[in-house]
Amino acid sequence: MIETNSEKKIKDNKRLDGRSLLDFRKINVETDVINKAQGSAHVRIGNTQVIVGVKLAIGEPYADSIGQGNLMCSAEFTPMSSPNFESGPPSPNSIELARVIDRGIRESKSINLENLSIDEKHVWTVFVDIHIISHDGNLMDAAALAAISALKTAKIPKIDKEKMQVIVGEYEGNIPIDHVPINVTVCKIGDKTILDPTSVEEELIDAKLSISVREDDKICALQKQGKEGILMEEIEKMIDLAISKSNEIRKMVN
Amino acid sequence: MGGKSDIKLIDNGKRIDGRSLDDTRNVKIDMDIINVADGSARVEFGNTIALSSVYGPRELFPRFMQKPNTGILRAKYNMAPFSVDDRKRPGLDRRSQEISKVMVNAIEPMLFLEDYPKSVVDVFVEIIQADGSTRVTGINAASIAIAAAGIPMRNIVTSCSVGKIEDSLVVDLDGKEDNFGSCDLAIAMATETREITLLQMDGAVSKDELKSLLEKAENTCKKIFEKQKEALRNLYKK
Numbered sequence: 001m002i003e004t005n006s007e008k009k010i011k012d013n014k015r016l017d018g019r020s021l022l023d024f025r026k027i028n029v030e031t032d033v034i035n036k037a038q039g040s041a042h043v044r045i046g047n048t049q050v051i052v053g054v055k056l057a058i059g060e061p062y063a064d065s066i067g068q069g070n071l072m073c074s075a076e077f078t079p080m081s082s083p084n085f086e087s088g089p090p091s092p093n094s095i096e097l098a099r100v101i102d103r104g105i106r107e108s109k110s111i112n113l114e115n116l117s118i119d120e121k122h123v124w125t126v127f128v129d130i131h132i133i134s135h136d137g138n139l140m141d142a143a144a145l146a147a148i149s150a151l152k153t154a155k156i157p158k159i160d161k162e163k164m165q166v167i168v169g170e171y172e173g174n175i176p177i178d179h180v181p182i183n184v185t186v187c188k189i190g191d192k193t194i195l196d197p198t199s200v201e202e203e204l205i206d207a208k209l210s211i212s213v214r215e216d217d218k219i220c221a222l223q224k225q226g227k228e229g230i231l232m233e234e235i236e237k238m239i240d241l242a243i244s245k246s247n248e249i250r251k252m253v254n
Numbered sequence: 255m256g257g258k259s260d261i262k263l264i265d266n267g268k269r270i271d272g273r274s275l276d277d278t279r280n281v282k283i284d285m286d287i288i289n290v291a292d293g294s295a296r297v298e299f300g301n302t303i304a305l306s307s308v309y310g311p312r313e314l315f316p317r318f319m320q321k322p323n324t325g326i327l328r329a330k331y332n333m334a335p336f337s338v339d340d341r342k343r344p345g346l347d348r349r350s351q352e353i354s355k356v357m358v359n360a361i362e363p364m365l366f367l368e369d370y371p372k373s374v375v376d377v378f379v380e381i382i383q384a385d386g387s388t389r390v391t392g393i394n395a396a397s398i399a400i401a402a403a404g405i406p407m408r409n410i411v412t413s414c415s416v417g418k419i420e421d422s423l424v425v426d427l428d429g430k431e432d433n434f435g436s437c438d439l440a441i442a443m444a445t446e447t448r449e450i451t452l453l454q455m456d457g458a459v460s461k462d463e464l465k466s467l468l469e470k471a472e473n474t475c476k477k478i479f480e481k482q483k484e485a486l487r488n489l490y491k492k
């Protein structure tokens with residue numbers, strides 16, 4: 001196997017862009033970037049960019065969750081964001097990303113869906129649409145940060161109760177957000193642990209664990225990815241790392 | 255997950271089906287249930303039934319997917335329309351696509367795929383009756399079906415679910431517990447090396463609770479691993 005420059009550096013506890021192994025790239029969170037959406041955020045982590053738009057629509061409750069609003073997360077890996085993405089039906093990667101972020105938001109009880117009931121037959125359906133604009137690694141953390149930032153700014157539209165229609169441009173208030181989950185993906189390359197990989201570094205990853213942590217340090221979602229395993233004794237360290245990093249990143253969400 | 259239940263799921267340390275917190279449901283394993291396949295298995299965890307069949311290593315088509323230096327593993331998880339209370343619409347949905355993907359990750363580290371350039375190992379998992387913990391039942395079936403197909407493996411992968419229900423930590427969640435519990439964790443591991451190849455969790459638990467969940471999961475996997483070994487031994491006794 002030819003050893004790449006990046007691999008050599010990581011063995012030396014360094015990285016091509018000069019970061020140390022556990023540093024994130026510069027994170028920038030911009031909210032309210034899309035007027036047409038009820039909530040939105042544009043997150044940049046280094047060269048990775050994700051835009052999330054939150055839309056609310058009047059929907060019907062599911063039979064097994066009467067009196068509760070619905071939450072739907074989906075992700076699109078647009079072809080513009082990477083030479084390796086093609087248009088077409090959602091890839092397993094984009095499905096996984098959307099579902100892991102969905103679980104982070106849902107299971108952290110970030111939104112109390114009972115607050116999103118309108119009447120017996122109508123509830124709000126919250127669509128969280130994740131748009132990958134530029135892929136330079138660590139999409140999971142960037143997309144999760146964008147999703148929660150967008151939700152924090154999302155407003156509930158006023159409705160005309162007789163016609164059951166949204167009154168465009170008028171709002172009742174924000175969606176109440178009870179918890180702020182932050183996703184941190186801890187990656188293993190050989191015996192090294194790194195955070196926030198670029199797409200070049202992602203090629204080298206043996207295994208990674210996405211950990212979603214709430215502000216009270218409770219863990220609300222885990223997803224192991226990658227072609228190799230993780231040892232039982234490594235998991236605790238990964239969790240500790242994710243908890244401390246998540247507290248730093250949470251400061252970016254206003 | 256996280257729904258509201260009118261029934262009490264745990265009463266006096268007993269669960270709705272009478273199990274104690276650390277009991278798995280009845281585990282039943284049958285081997286070689288699909289004769290045309292290279293390897294196959296049927297695994298039951300209580301009312302959850304998973305079938306798995308394995309083909310390969312065989313030449314991979316379409317050709318452009320072939321890799322000159324290694325073989326690939328494909329896994330397909332599917333739920334039969336009749337496997338659940340309300341008929342499931344047949345075909346691919348997002349859930350089964352995600353599970354198929356994590357199943358590949360769960361099994362791949364155990365195979366010597368680099369020995370089969372341009373080839374594929376196909377693993378199919380069909381859930382014909384679902385009552386919680388379907389993905390772990392499927393992985394348990396797939397893992398021994400691969401062994402039965404005579405494909406060399408570093409270790410057998412064993413999988414189980416653990417979770418938190420009404421403040422108690424329990425193993426092997428059934429459908430009701432999965433729906434109404436507050437946390438659900440699926441794990442797959444090679445118990446002999448303690449290597450974890452699948453780990454998925456949702457719910458809200460503290461770090462300490464997570465630690466004890468992982469311990470419980472490891473102990474449960476060890477028990478299930480014995481059953482897998484026994485099933486494989488019986489296969490060659492005949």
